[in-house]
Amino acid sequence: MSDIAVDKDLIRRVAKNARLSLTEEELEKFVPQIKEVVLDSFNKLDEIDAKEEPSFQPVVVKNRFRKDVPKKSLELEDVFKNASPKLRENNYFKGPKVL
Amino acid sequence: MGRDETINFFVQKARNDFSVVEENLAKAINDIKVSQQKKLNYIEEFDAKDVLLQFAELKKSFSAKDAKYNGKLFGVPVTIKDAICVKGIESKAGSKILRGYKPLFDATVVAKARAEGAIILAKTTQDEFGFGTFSTNTALVPKNPFDNSRSCGGSSGGAAGFTAYTNAFHVAIGESTGGSIAAPASFCGCTGFTPTYGLVSRFGLIDYANSLDKIGAIGRNIHDSSLLLESISGYDRNDSTSLENGFEAEEVPIKKIAVVKDFFENCDSEVKKVVQKKIDSLRNFFEVNEVSLPLNAKYALSAYYIIATSEASTNLAKLSGLRYGVQGLVEGKHFDEYFSEIRSQNFGDEAKRRIILGTFARMSGFRDAYYLKAMRVRTKLINEFNLAFKENDLLIFPTMPIVAPKFEDIEKLSPLQNYAMDLCTVPANLAGLPHVSCTAGTAGTMPVGLMMVAPHLQEKKLYSFAKVVE
Numbered sequence: 096m097s098d099i100a101v102d103k104d105l106i107r108r109v110a111k112n113a114r115l116s117l118t119e120e121e122l123e124k125f126v127p128q129i130k131e132v133v134l135d136s137f138n139k140l141d142e143i144d145a146k147e148e149p150s151f152q153p154v155v156v157k158n159r160f161r162k163d164v165p166k167k168s169l170e171l172e173d174v175f176k177n178a179s180p181k182l183r184e185n186n187y188f189k190g191p192k193v194l
Numbered sequence: 195m196g197r198d199e200t201i202n203f204f205v206q207k208a209r210n211d212f213s214v215v216e217e218n219l220a221k222a223i224n225d226i227k228v229s230q231q232k233k234l235n236y237i238e239e240f241d242a243k244d245v246l247l248q249f250a251e252l253k254k255s256f257s258a259k260d261a262k263y264n265g266k267l268f269g270v271p272v273t274i275k276d277a278i279c280v281k282g283i284e285s286k287a288g289s290k291i292l293r294g295y296k297p298l299f300d301a302t303v304v305a306k307a308r309a310e311g312a313i314i315l316a317k318t319t320q321d322e323f324g325f326g327t328f329s330t331n332t333a334l335v336p337k338n339p340f341d342n343s344r345s346c347g348g349s350s351g352g353a354a355g356f357t358a359y360t361n362a363f364h365v366a367i368g369e370s371t372g373g374s375i376a377a378p379a380s381f382c383g384c385t386g387f388t389p390t391y392g393l394v395s396r397f398g399l400i401d402y403a404n405s406l407d408k409i410g411a412i413g414r415n416i417h418d419s420s421l422l423l424e425s426i427s428g429y430d431r432n433d434s435t436s437l438e439n440g441f442e443a444e445e446v447p448i449k450k451i452a453v454v455k456d457f458f459e460n461c462d463s464e465v466k467k468v469v470q471k472k473i474d475s476l477r478n479f480f481e482v483n484e485v486s487l488p489l490n491a492k493y494a495l496s497a498y499y500i501i502a503t504s505e506a507s508t509n510l511a512k513l514s515g516l517r518y519g520v521q522g523l524v525e526g527k528h529f530d531e532y533f534s535e536i537r538s539q540n541f542g543d544e545a546k547r548r549i550i551l552g553t554f555a556r557m558s559g560f561r562d563a564y565y566l567k568a569m570r571v572r573t574k575l576i577n578e579f580n581l582a583f584k585e586n587d588l589l590i591f592p593t594m595p596i597v598a599p600k601f602e603d604i605e606k607l608s609p610l611q612n613y614a615m616d617l618c619t620v621p622a623n624l625a626g627l628p629h630v631s632c633t634a635g636t637a638g639t640m641p642v643g644l645m646m647v648a649p650h651l652q653e654k655k656l657y658s659f660a661k662v663v664e
Binding site: 099105106109111113114115116121129131132133135136137141143147148149150151152153156161173176177178179181188190191192193 | 499500541563572
């Protein structure tokens with residue numbers, strides 16, 4: 096992937112996808128740093144041929160299934176224990192608008 | 195810094211005389227307070243009331259001679275890395291974005307330590323979400339007890355710093371993704387024990403990278419670290435990647451060890467000298483061979499940072515200012531605007547960089563070239579290790595290429611130079627192999643760590659070997 100242009104436009108776009116809005120100052124700082132990591136480290140894997148099966152885990156992890164038995168869930172007040180009172184309406188969490 | 199007896203010795207004593215627990219706890223609490231006054235920054239969160247309640251409960255166990263009284267950690271104060279959830283105690287992985295979050299449950303390792311009679315003493319400082327090698331990517335930066343102008347290492351910096359600082363009987367639960375137990379253990383003169391991936395449950399860990407994270411132990415010596423690992427390892431149905439194995443500190447024969455020559459190449463000459471001297475002294479006890487892991491030396495860092503940032507960027511996507519942690523006002527705001535605002539204001543620079551790097555590596559069109567390729571390379575690197583283990587019980591080399599650096603020198607490093615410091619710790623972590631770092635000697639006044647790596651699930655070899663090394 097040596098033909099990638101890591102520039103302000105790309106980083107701004109990637110950051111937006113990750114729900115980060117960067118200031119101009121942050122962009123000035125991050126672009127050369129990220130460029131160095133991508134070009135000198137990430138792209139180094141271009142040198143090596145790897146046809147092996149990917150190791151999504153470093154050890155073999157088996158699928159284990161459990162019985163689908165309902166368990167007691169959290170008490171309602173516990174569910175809201177970490178929520179800001181400003182973001183609670185009756186027994187609902189209040190969130191930002193989606194449309 | 196002068197305790198020679200082991201935690202096991204303390205536990206035996208405590209079972210006969212509860213005042214031993216009281217005195218030791220008072221000493222540990224005093225050390226927390228003094229370290230806080232001196233701004234040494236080992237402790238992220240300490241709740242004296244909660245600790246005294248646990249102490250009172252333990253006193254009852256002493257009288258009742260119950261399961262906790264018979265536990266492996268009876269009366270032992272245990273600190274917990276901030277990324278590991280402790281019920282009712284603020285747990286924020288060193289990040290501003292989780293400020294105020296008090297878990298409703300204990301992580302499995304915390305519950306297990308409690309069941310063995312431990313006192314959960316405090317949360318220790320760390321790089322935000324474990325993103326770092328020097329514990330400098332956070333608000334409270336821990337200072338090395340051997341020289342306060344130097345780093346404790348990271349990301350479990352507070353854990354190793356406090357372990358070295360306090361004279362009380364104490365052990366620390368840390369967590370390693372790419373070397374976050376071994377690095378601080380090396381810099382602070384402690385023994386860090388990172389288990390095989392899956393040996394210790396990750397349930398209740400605020401994740402960094404799911405295929406790499408391992409909870410482990412930091413202690414004053416191999417006996418203490420092993421005792422803690424025994425207490426927290428084992429199958430847990432709440433963690434789908436948990437293995438069925440546990441760990442018992444038992445001796446097994448070790449015949450052949452091999453020095454990995456590639457990991458000496460970029461080391462500071464003083465570090466090389468100390469480690470070499472230690473290795474020479476081991477020749478009396480073992481057959482010492484030499485091996486090369488050229489692929490790991492060349493590609494492990496690249497594969498690791500692609501995998502780690504990719505997984506981290508998906509993990510951190512859930513932190514958006516709703517339900518827990520930092521929350522703002524949502525009125526009149528679109529969700530894009532609200533999430534971006536909370537995240538941009540509360541993630542630190544390194545978290546932002548890693549989120550961007552990881553999101554980039556997973557983007558449409560790039561995923562196969564980066565993420566999938568890195569996973570294939572990981573297979574190659576594991577195979578290279580396995581080949582070396584065919585002829586050798588263990589592999590050894592320096593834990594870190596340098597002694598704990600000064601803060602002023604860390605500031606000068608670019609992110610890539612910073613990542614390169616993980617050269618020796620990343621390969622074993624990427625391959626999920628168990629490893630121990632213990633002290634090989636000192637360069638000047640600063641400790642130097644010796645790294646030892648064993649095949650998957652062969653923790654006993656590390657225990658047996660580290661005993662001889664120490």
